[in-house]
Amino acid sequence: MATLDDARGGAAPWLLSAPALLLFTAMLLIPLALTFVLSFHVFKDMAGVQPGYTLRNYLQVVTDPYYGRIFLRTAGLAFAVTLLSIVLGVPETIVLARMRKPWQSICLLIVIGPLLISVVVRTLGWEILLGNNGVINDMLRALHITQEPIRFVFTMTGVIVALTHVLVPFMVMSVWATLQKLDPQVEWAGRSLGSSPMRVFRRVVLPQILPGVLSGSIIVFALSASAFATPALIGGRRLKVVATAAYDEFLGTLNWPLGASIVVLLLIANVAIVMGCSRLAERRFKHIFD
Template identity: 80%
Template sequence: MATHDIERPGATPWLLSIPALLLFVGLLLVPLILTLMLSFRVFSDTEGIEAAYTLNNYLEVVTDPYYGAIFLRTAGLAFAVTAASILLGVPETIILARMRRPWQSLALLVVLGPLLISVVVRTLGWQILLGNNGVVNSILQALHITDRPVRLVFTMTGMVLALTHVLVPFMVMSVWTTMQRLDPQVEWAGRSLGGSPIKIFRRVIFPQILPGVLSGSIIVFALSASAFATPALIGGRRLKVVATAAYDEFLGTLNWPLGASIAVLLLIANVAIVMGCSRLAEHRFKHIFH
C-alpha cells in the first residue's frame, strides 16, 4: 500500500497532461507531419499529386530567384514590423505603467481593444485610411505637404503600418508583464544619486525590461513573418509574401506539394531566426548582468 501511494502522485501529472498532449498532437503535430510528407510528393499538371516522392519541390523554391525575393521581402517586413513595434510599444508601455487609475485601465483597454476585432476588419480599415482618397492623403494634401496622393496601398510602407498596428499590442503585453515586477525604489535611488531620466532609463529601466522586449519581439516577428490577411489585402498581388505565395500554390495552381514545401521552409526559417536571436540575446544578458 505504501509503495502504491508513493507511485500514484508521480503518475498524476502525466495523466492530467494527457488531454492537452492529445490536443497538441491532433491539432498541431499531425498536420505538420502531413504537410511535411506532402511537400515531398510529385506533382503533375495532368495527373495531380502522384504517389512518388522527390526533392524537386524544395530545389525549385531554393534555386528560383522569384521565391528568393519573396522570402527576402518577408524577412524585411518582419524585421521592420518588429523594430516599429519596439519603438512604439516600449515607450507606450512605460507611459501606461506610470498612469494612475482609472486612466491606466482605460488607456490599457484602448491599446488592447483592437485585439477584440478581426484582423481582416482592421486591415480593411487601414486600406480605407491609406487609399488615394483616404484620410491620410486628404490630411497630407490639406496641409500642403503633398500636391498629389501618395501611394500607400500595395506598398511595403503600407504593409508595415498595418501590421504594426495589428501586432504592437503583443509587444505592449510582453513589456507590461515585465514592468509589473519592477521595483520603483530602484529608479528613485537612481534619481536621488543625480541620474538624468535618459541615463536612468538606459542603465536601470531598460536592462530590467529587456526580457519582455525580447519575448515581445519574438512574438511579433513570428506573427508578422507568417501573416497572411494583412499582406494579402494591403500588399495585393504585387507584393507577395511567403504566406500568400503558399496560398496561391495551394488554391491557384493547385500544386499542393510546392505550397507545402514553401510552408515548411517558412517554418524552418522562422524557428531558426527566432532561436538564433534568442541565443544571441541570452549571451548578451550574461555580459550585461555578469
C-alpha cells in the same frame, strides 16, 4: 505507502495535462507532419499529386530567384515590423505603467482593444485610411504637404504600417507583464543616489524589462513573418510574401506539394531566425549589463 504517493504525485501532472497534449497533437503536430510528408510528393500538371516522393519541390524553392526574393521580402517585412513594435510598444508600455487608475486601465484597454476586432476588419480599415482618396491623403492635401496622393496601398510601406498596428498590442502585453514584476523602489534608489533618469533607465529598468522585450519581439516576428490577411489585402497580388505565395500554390496552381514545401521552409526559417536572434540578443545584453 510513501512510494505510492510519490508515484501518484509524479503521474498527476501528466494526467492533468494529457487532454491539452492530445489536443495540441491533434490540432498542430499531426497537420504539420502531414504537410511535411505532402511536400515530398510528386506533382504533375495533368495528373495532380502522385504517390512518388522527390526533393524537386525543395530544390525549386531554394534555387529559384523568384522564391528567394519572396523570402527576403518576408524577412525584411518581419524585421521592420518587429523594430517598429519595439520603438512604439516599449515606451508606450512604460508610460502606461506609470499612469494612475482608472486612466491606466482605460488606456490599456484602448491599446489592447484592436485584438478584439478581426484582423481582416482592421486591415480593411487601414486600406480605407491609406487609399489614394483616403483620410491620410486627404489630410496631407488639406495641409498642403503634397499635391498628389501618396501611394500607400499595394506598397511595402502600407503593409508595414498595417501590420505594426495589428501586432503592437502583443509587444505591449509582453512588456507589461515584465513591468508588473519591476520593483519601483529600485528605480527610486538609483535616482536618490544621483543618477540621471536616462542612466537609471539604461542600467536599472532596461535589463529588467529585456525579457519582456525579447519575448514580445519573438511573438511579433513570428506572426508578421507568417501573416497572410494583411499582406494579401494591403500588398495585393504583386507584393507577395511567403504566406501569399503558398496560398497561390495551394489554391491557384493546385500544386499542393510545392505549396507544402514553401510552408515547411517558412517554418524552418522562422524557428531558426527567432532562436538565433534570441540567443544573440541575450548574450549581447548580458555582456553589456553584467
